[in-house]
Amino acid sequence: METVSTVSFPSAETGNRTRPPFQFPRSSFVYARESVVKVILLLCALVSVFTTLGIVVVLSVQAYEFFQEVPIWDFLTDTQWTPLFSDQHFGILPLLTGTLLTSFIALLVSVPLGLIIAVFLSEYAAAPVRKTVKPFLEVLAGIPTIVYGYFALITVTPLLQHFFPTLSGFNALSPGIVMGIMILPLVTSLSEDALRSVPSGLREGGYALGASKLQVSLSIVFPSAFSGIIASIILALSRAVGETMIVAIAAGQLPQITLNPMNPVATMTTYIVSVSQGDTPHGTLAYNTIFAVAIALFIFTFILNIISFRIRKKFLAVGGD
Amino acid sequence: MYKVETRDVNLFYGNTHALKNVTMGILEYQVVAMIGPSGCGKSTYLRLFNRMNDMIDGVRIEGEVLLSGKDIYNGGTRVEEIRKKVGMVFQKPNPFPKTIFENVAYGLRINGISNKKFIEETVERSLKQAALWDEVKDELKKSALALSGGQQQRLCIARALAVEPSVILMDEPASALDPISSAKIEELIWELKKKYTIIIVTHNMQQAARVSDKTAFFYLGELIEFNDTKELFMNPKHERTQNYITGRFG
Numbered sequence: 179m180e181t182v183s184t185v186s187f188p189s190a191e192t193g194n195r196t197r198p199p200f201q202f203p204r205s206s207f208v209y210a211r212e213s214v215v216k217v218i219l220l221l222c223a224l225v226s227v228f229t230t231l232g233i234v235v236v237l238s239v240q241a242y243e244f245f246q247e248v249p250i251w252d253f254l255t256d257t258q259w260t261p262l263f264s265d266q267h268f269g270i271l272p273l274l275t276g277t278l279l280t281s282f283i284a285l286l287v288s289v290p291l292g293l294i295i296a297v298f299l300s301e302y303a304a305a306p307v308r309k310t311v312k313p314f315l316e317v318l319a320g321i322p323t324i325v326y327g328y329f330a331l332i333t334v335t336p337l338l339q340h341f342f343p344t345l346s347g348f349n350a351l352s353p354g355i356v357m358g359i360m361i362l363p364l365v366t367s368l369s370e371d372a373l374r375s376v377p378s379g380l381r382e383g384g385y386a387l388g389a390s391k392l393q394v395s396l397s398i399v400f401p402s403a404f405s406g407i408i409a410s411i412i413l414a415l416s417r418a419v420g421e422t423m424i425v426a427i428a429a430g431q432l433p434q435i436t437l438n439p440m441n442p443v444a445t446m447t448t449y450i451v452s453v454s455q456g457d458t459p460h461g462t463l464a465y466n467t468i469f470a471v472a473i474a475l476f477i478f479t480f481i482l483n484i485i486s487f488r489i490r491k492k493f494l495a496v497g498g499d
Numbered sequence: 500m501y502k503v504e505t506r507d508v509n510l511f512y513g514n515t516h517a518l519k520n521v522t523m524g525i526l527e528y529q530v531v532a533m534i535g536p537s538g539c540g541k542s543t544y545l546r547l548f549n550r551m552n553d554m555i556d557g558v559r560i561e562g563e564v565l566l567s568g569k570d571i572y573n574g575g576t577r578v579e580e581i582r583k584k585v586g587m588v589f590q591k592p593n594p595f596p597k598t599i600f601e602n603v604a605y606g607l608r609i610n611g612i613s614n615k616k617f618i619e620e621t622v623e624r625s626l627k628q629a630a631l632w633d634e635v636k637d638e639l640k641k642s643a644l645a646l647s648g649g650q651q652q653r654l655c656i657a658r659a660l661a662v663e664p665s666v667i668l669m670d671e672p673a674s675a676l677d678p679i680s681s682a683k684i685e686e687l688i689w690e691l692k693k694k695y696t697i698i699i700v701t702h703n704m705q706q707a708a709r710v711s712d713k714t715a716f717f718y719l720g721e722l723i724e725f726n727d728t729k730e731l732f733m734n735p736k737h738e739r740t741q742n743y744i745t746g747r748f749g
Binding site for chain 2 (some may be wrong): 342377379380382383384385386387388389390393397398402
């Protein structure tokens with residue numbers, strides 16, 4: 179038994195004695211290069227981590243200084259935002275309602291339209307149609323927001339004034355609508371992905387029971403992709419909340435608590451723009467407001483992103499099988 | 500008269516000739532098994548009867564497919580109507596992401612039936628017919644996705660039964676299941692044949708031998724042999740059939 183095994187399979191020891199073990203040429207150099215590459219890759223990855231941390235730290239420190247002078251309670255509950263006036267008020271609510279109003283209008287435009295387009299592309303459109311329509315939609319996402327801003331101010335607002343003569347030159351409605359068009363590709367594209375990832379077996383199951391295409395799309399595919407669709411909407415909302423240029427140009431930069439879309443409003447982002455571009459001296463309380471607003475905005479979008487991320491993860495867990 | 504019948508059916512996917520002059524008739528309350536190597540056209544043939552092939556781009560069908568003597572492709576009947584008469588169970592259990600109850604009720608709801616009592620009765624009857632009622636009667640509001648694979652497959656059978664079809668197509672209904680669940684499905688087929696005509700595609704020849712009255716052997720899109728199951732397995736007329744059932748190819 180032993181002789182047989184040594185004859186047919188020489189042990190490693192015997193093999194080493196008869197011929198030297200195989201050596202990879204310049205192996206130490208290869209190993210060194212490997213580890214250098216590893217470190218470089220790690221550093222690249224860390225850039226994004228440190229950038230995020232840096233932003234959070236800078237915002238927090240500056241905002242801390244601000245909140246030393248303005249109580250956080252006033253910041254959250256005061257109904258006026260007048261840091262640049264002699265009678266200073268630091269209530270975030272007007273900026274918050276402005277942000278919510280324009281974002282809400284954007285969602286009113288982009289969600290129904292985006293979902294209809296997504297269902298059409300995923301369930302109805304033939305391949306050539308989808309291949310033509312999708313690039314056009316994605317072009318929408320590539321248009322600079324400043325172009326959208328002027329489009330809102332110069333084209334959409336006058337158009338809307340035909341229908342609503344009381345609409346002021348600067349208002350929440352027009353930039354809201356244009357912002358809705360801007361985030362349309364986001365809603366469409368992510369929702370379409372969610373719809374298309376619904377296993378085709380479910381569709382077949384519906385058709386086999388005699389369901390029509392519309393019934394299958396609405397009562398099987400759509401609910402199956404629901405969490406993915408919700409995630410896309412939240413992501414689009416967080417994009418709208420953070421959008422700056424369109425509202426800065428067309429919304430009027432007037433901080434007031436209003437739910438009337440005909441009125442001019444200021445959003446959190448537009449306030450930051452106006453102060454950082456204006457002649458407010460650095461280091462003053464008025465200047466530090468932008469950090470307080472920024473961190474509020476940061477927390478707001480951060481929470482939206484986390485919710486969206488959670489839902490998407492859940493959706494992947496369900497839709498993956 | 501045959502319950503379902505095909506006359507000289509040819510089917511093409513683009514340039515691929517997937518079914519060649521298939522003529523076959525199936526009597527009511529029979530279980531017919533379709534066997535043959537992968538790609539032989541048996542699943543494609545099965546899907547003729549509820550027109551599921553229609554959804555594939557570039558498919559072309561010639562010949563006649565008859566359900567209770569009526570041509571289902573040219574008879575002017577809407578495809579949705581045909582699918583209500585011809586139920587289907589798929590290889591992979593495909594319950595909808597809804598509750599157990601709603602899965603079975605789905606076929607009724609899409610037909611605009613909203614009578615609560617009628618729906619409840621139908622759901623119960625269908626689940627009983629599919630031998631699933633005792634296992635799920637206390638958790639009808641639970642998600643169907645929480646069921647085991649075998650239970651899901653019986654749920655899909657119950658879902659198909661709820662719209663009261665007369666023919667049930669089964670495309671390898673037990674191939675994704677463990678042996679015990681698989682045996683339950685086979686038992687169920689025995690029960691269902693009292694009221695339904697069943698056509699089943701299977702890769703498992705023992706299964707075909709156990710559950711079916713007649714067996715059809717397909718090879719490269721042709722119907723090679725169609726006979727009583729016993730006869731086909733014990734005494735195949737064609738060499739190809741014999742080679743296949745004895746495991747010499749395929």
